[in-house]
Each structure stands twice: as structure tokens, then as C-alpha cells.
Amino acid sequence: MTMVTAIVGLGLVGLSACTGSNDKPEDADPTTSASASGTPTTNGPTPSVDPSTDGAIKLRGDWQDTKAKWVVHFHEDGTFVEDFEGVVDFRVGKYSVDGDTVSLIGDDGNTDKGTVKGETLVFKLGTLTRM
Template identity: 50%
Template sequence: MRIATAVFLLAALTACGPLDGGSDEPTPSPSASSSTPSAAETNPVPAAAADLVGDWEDPAEKWTVHFRDDDTFVEDYQGVKDFRVGKYSIADGTVKLEGDDGNTDEGTVEGETLVFKLGTLKRADSSSGQ
């Protein structure tokens, strides 16, 4: 009798659907729900030091930061080349510039820009010859 009751309860639970409250239908992946790729898929944002390598500039502030592949940077500012040098790092969306002058600046990654108190850096056009 106990076996028959257990079989009946299992059959009843199975007929009710999944225990997690979801449907039996497979959940579509985010890429399957839209034929248009998201901005993050087409324009990856900097997340690691290697993603920063290259020249970033803010023409309004006349400020350029040259990120090197050895985790060092060189800043040009207000027409002064090699204004400041130092080491950089990026973690959890924060870019840190530790200058050899003892000053540290922190900025945040916002989309494809780096936002600092001084200004907002965008990747420089590679055809500009810098």
C-alpha cells in the first residue's frame, strides 16, 4: 500500500510541472531574444590593462594619456609632452593612474570612455599619427 501511495504522489507531482515554479519551456538565451547585438557586444568596454593600451584623449582639455603594454603611462597636457609618467591599473571599472610625482588619479570606465575629474578620455583616432 505504501508503494502505491508513493507512486501516486510522484505521478501527481510530475503532472504539476517543475518544482521551481518555472515553465517546462526552455528559457531563451539573451542573444536569442534579440536579433540586434547589444552595445556591449559590438563595442567592448575596457576591463583589463591590455584593453587600455593605446592613446586616449580629451581634446577640450588638451589632455592625452598614452597607455603602454608594460602597465606604464605617459601624459601630455596643455601642449606639454611627457607632462607626467607613471604606472596604471584597472580593476572593477576603476582606472588608477599612479604618477611618479606622487599623485594618484582615479577614473571610472563609462562605456567606451574613461571619466576623470580632469576630463573624459576617449580612444584616440589611430589615423591621427600619435
């Protein structure tokens, strides 16, 4: 009987070790990741999208970074489409502008933030200029 108890006990210990843990590494930052294009992103609160703001209206149209082979199409309805390295419709979502901050809120759950600087949009991936 003692042998059976020991075997059952060891089996239960083994099973408990296999269940895993929901803990995240202590050094992981849950608010950042990378989008499919490799652009650093923020997974924090989603900015509100209002395509009728002056900032959003000024962005409408096509913007490109030839070095990064990246194009962003800002549409009138507040949506955007990214083309990246020759892949058309690489990423889609909504965009917003708050002051000089542009947020690309992707349908992939990632938000890329950039800055309006004069006639350019500066992101970590690259700097977009109007086409």
C-alpha cells in the same frame, strides 16, 4: 643676576616659538591633493599594477580629451605618459584597472582615479576617448 635670568628665559621662549610644529591643520585631508595637471588625486594606498589584466590590456593605446587638451598613452608594460596642454611627457607613472576604476599612479606620488564608462574613461579633469 635676575635681569640675566629674565633675558635668558625670554630668549628660550622665543626660540621655542620658532621651532614650528609638525601638526597639520585639522581641516586638511592628507589623502587628497592635486597633481601638476590640476587633477584631483588620492595619496592613499597605491593600487597594485598588473599590466596583464583584461582591463589593463583593453586600455592600451592612446586616449584624449580635446577640451582639456589632455592625452594619456597607456603602454603594454603597465606604464602611462600624459601630455597636457601641449606639454609632451607632462607626467609619467604606472596604471592599473580594478573593475571599472582606472588608477594613474604617477611618479610624482599622486594617484588619479577615473571610471571606465563604455568607450570612455571619466576623470575629474575630463573624459578620455580612444584616439
